[in-house]
Amino acid sequence: MRLDRFLSETTPLTRSLAKRALKAGEVALNGEPVKQGARQIDPEKDAVTWQDEPLALLGKRYLMLHKPLEVECTARRGLYPRAIDLLDVPEVERLQPVGRLDVDTTGLLLMTDDGQWLHRITAPKRRCGKVYRATLAEPLEGEAAANAIARVAEGLWLDGDETPTRPATLRMLGPREAELAISEGRYHQVKRMFAALGNRVVDLHRRAIGPLELDADLAPGEWRALTEDEIALF
Known part of the structure; x- marks a missing residue:
């Protein structure tokens, strides 16, 4: 790995700022000052410091968050807190939501900095299923419920869309x-x-x-890292 790339992945420095830090003599490789950003290093064997602070790659991260109400799944700051603001981890801005939930929707939100893993879940061709629980404004039961279940199983035409939805499964809990x-x-x-x-x-x-x-032990706003078995599910 190039040294300047290593610096940009382990510090708040951009590539251009990393080059400035190198020229200023702020970076050392195995105890010796180094100024060449193109220098190849082995992150697992070489010791790199910036302003005398040791640096190390974070590695890929995979998190599960119980998203509460009035939290946005965006990178930009807006009217509501962001999902990443709930995560107490280094370099939190590098994490991305795996799909999004509306500000008024709660539940399972996955976060990662592994782009390939994210793509395996969100790519349309993968057809990764999602299960939602909805509270409805009007009761849906009896013959009306049976009709709704059948229509959902066939696919619904949504206003403005050019194709019907894929067959889905509706189950009434009440x-x-x-x-x-x-x-x-x-x-x-x-x-x-x-x-x-x-x-x-x-x-x-x-x-x-x-x-x-979603982990039943996670209260709204709480999160945890995924286990290796959970990561391997996708």
Whole structure:
């Protein structure tokens, strides 16, 4: 790995600022000052310091967050706190949400700095399933529920879309409580699907992504690292 790239991945320095730090003599390699950013190093064997502070690669990170209400899944600061603001980890800005949840939607949100792993989950061709629990404004039961379940299984036409939704699974947990499993990620899809059924979503919670379910021990706003077995699910 080039030394300047190593510096940009282990410090707040950009590539250009890393070059300035090198020229200023702030960087040492195995105890000796070095000024060449193109110098090849072995991150596992070579000792690099910046302003006498030892540096080390963080490695890839995979986190599970129970996203609460009124939290945004964006990089820019806006009206609401960001999901990454809830994470107490180094270089938090490098983490990306694996898919997004609306500000008024709670539940499972995965975060990572492994772009390939993120792509395996979010790529449309992968058809990674997601399970949501919705509270509805109007009761849906009896024949109306049976009709809704059948329509969802066939695919719904959503306003403004050129193709119907992929076949999905709707399960009623109560007159106003439903669980919906989908395998795509259209804009506001769950809310629009229930709107197409003549209803409205009051509360929405994501319970699972693929085979991975939200840890029941995580309260809203809490997070934990994924286990190796969980990472290998995708």
